[in-house]
Amino acid sequence: MYMIGYNQSNEIRCQWEIPIEEMVPFALTLVDPIEPQPVELPPAPVSIKKSYRVTRENNES
């Protein structure tokens, strides 16, 4: 048996799992009529290291 507790911001606050024999158990959750939307992430951040930025700014000034 698998249980998840959410707070009001839909963050998971607790997860309990009680294995039943050797079967993979399911979660017991309320059926939400609205399907959650796919999670979208921005592109992975890439930036110049701070030490190089400082050098560049110093050279420019």
Next chain:
Amino acid sequence: MKAEIFRGDKLRIARLLKGLSQKELGDKVATSRQFIHQLETEARSPADDIIEAFCEILQVERSFFYQPIGNDVKPEQCHFRKRRTTQVGLVYRVLAYSTIFEELVSYLNDFLDLPQPEFPTIEHQKEPYSNLEIEQAADICRTKWKLGLDTPISNIARVLENYGVIITQFRGVSEKVDALSVNRRFPIIIRNSAKESICRLRFDLAHELGHFVLHDGVETGEPTTEAEADKFASAFLFPRIAFQKEFPSFRGKRLNWDLIYRLKMRWGLSAKAIIYRAHYLGLIDAIQYRSANVLLNKTGQSKVEKFDDQIKPEEPELLTNALKVMKNERGITPSQIAKCLGIKPELLSEIIGIEIPSDPTVSNIIPLFRRKFI
């Protein structure tokens, strides 16, 4: 002044990267296999003309042979799908590739803040993992990465890149393997971009993530570890909590393919993988599972399925963006990066699977067609 030493291990790496045997390289530079062997073991040193020939054939700069290897990749650090049946030559080629690729990432990392690897730690005592442990590992990973347990992932490549994985493709290797990964300071996934199905590409990425999470320091490539990574991929892409909520009940009924294809479009998981997971979680019986697979095969959907073309392609972005930042913020072009690594731009392009525009050269030579207008 101390004389420069020609490094045999670098010659070996450059040769393996090009997929050449010692004899093949020997033939190309009009010398013997034995001589190449002696150079690689540093029993002898090459003359200038042969070094120039090596540079041309192996697409490296002369300086390449005089720089030490940072830290070469070991076979046990690579996750191949079928370790026993993978050709030895291909394994060595991957190791050489990974060693040079890692030098590139290490070079970029000196200038750039790149996402750092953040894999969850899975407490695990005995081998192999139970099905339940694998489901939990996938849930833990999703929770740690704030992906929720009931939401589809729209772009799995982006998720992995955000958590420190560098995804690339290498034409010399990609088409011969499904996908493979190297777990080092910078975890790398080399994917097979020749696959037509986006769902399979997504599954391959999740499979390699499974190796990173479950098999750190474990030699993989055996049926058990591969099955574990497959189970992890299914659970990560379509967690059991969501599956139970969204998979329609077909107990004692015929499968409704419209609903299965709808799930496929929503979750980016192939119909075959959805059917497998439904059976694995006990939602359909063995007869329904077999019938579904027979139908997929009979309708020519064993490799490419219906609606595959309607799933958004995913391209790795991290490396491309890193090169852009280097050029725009530091004025360092890919060709200059290649030079620092001691390789030709063409080889860098081959290694990263990205076309590199050649640098404009400053010259006082005026082309003839422009001359007449002056």
